[in-house]
Amino acid sequence: MWGKNPEPKPNTPAAKAPEPVAVVPPKPPVAAVPVPPPAPASAPVYSAPAPQMNATASRVGPGLKIHGVISGESDLIVEGETNGKIYLSNARITVAKSGRVQADIEGLEINIEGTVQGNLKASDRIRLGAASNVQGSLITPRFAIEDGARLRGKVEMSRPGEMKIAESKPAEKVAAKAPETKVESKPATDNKGAATVPAAPSAPTDPNLRAAAARTQGN
């Protein structure tokens, strides 16, 4: 009666299809504003400090909206709004409390304090602060979430090497059909040049080991 059932199990919750984005021809960053490293957040549960940004981190300031793909090597702090994709494979990405992101994010470290709708993929770690609100899948080797954070989505732990392989191929494919990036800005702040890379699809490997299959045949 309470035996385990052998039927195969389908897959994962449907991931949101990334919206096509308008992209501007790649151009150098308008003004990479040096940002002082943020103070480590006080966290009741989380033991690791918030990731430190280096001095050359770029910033999408409050009041700035970016539609398109953000890529490159620089660390990024989002305090405004971003739609599209953020692809900074070797950089730290921080979405500040005022930040609103509707985009898949890929990076080395991802630190969320604001609101994100999209899948997060980090090759090192993801941290969700207490005020964060995330809707989307998380794939990372290391993960931290503070009490109070809202997460609606799937959490998968990857191994440190897995992401590197996945991210290189789709990058080349989409680079060819890069649309334009549209930047809307109230106060002039900095934005980054565009390139195109889709979020590497998360491999829904679901090895469903059902050791007790035979037991439930009679149920």
Added chain:
Amino acid sequence: MAMDWMNKAKSAVKTADPLPSRSGPSFGSSSAATPTASNVRVSNGLKEFLWLISDKKGGRLLDLGPAFQTTIMFFIEKGFKLSTEDMLRSWKEFLTEEEESFRKASVGSEAVRVSQASLAEKFLKTSVVYPESSFDGIMAWDLFDYLDAELLSRVMDRLYNLLAPGGSVLSIFHSKTPDRYNRYKIVDGQNIELVSAPTIAVHQRIFQNREILDIFGKFRSSKTFVGRDQVREGLFLK
């Protein structure tokens, strides 16, 4: 079959943490929080739930409570894939947004207060949306006591569809009106921590045992544990 259940249950209770831990780095450990003894309770329901999913390594779980580091890491370290969705909080926010839209609607417009049933339908169009049979286990925690009848029946149907055959639901019911609202955090394989939280929904009703069995009528079997704190834990198997 009943004996089979009993025997397995006994062995599960003896084994505090029957699932092997996943090796590898962990950023923030499930033991990071140090709960005080006063707000930690032994959970027979959790032990039983862990036993039921123990042969589904790599399986998928859905946590309908808030996202707690300890709970997420507990399952991730054991190789499960976990999805979280704080359903009660989403429901509250949904109602707030609906209320707001009604308030903004001009007098005489076609916007009229909709029924509880239509609200429930609308809510479930965007919440707890996953393919059928997606999960091997669902942790509902303290949820069903707080849902009105219209939403409850629809949620039960939804959860039943989301569960793979043989999957199970862990839920908590109160045998008396709770003094305060708690969220639940897994401490280890047999303990859960009660975390006081601001009340985000009104406690709707106290379910009697028979009523609990009725709302889980589609499920193959059920088992409940009543604690000294008048908290009833239920396990329901599809």
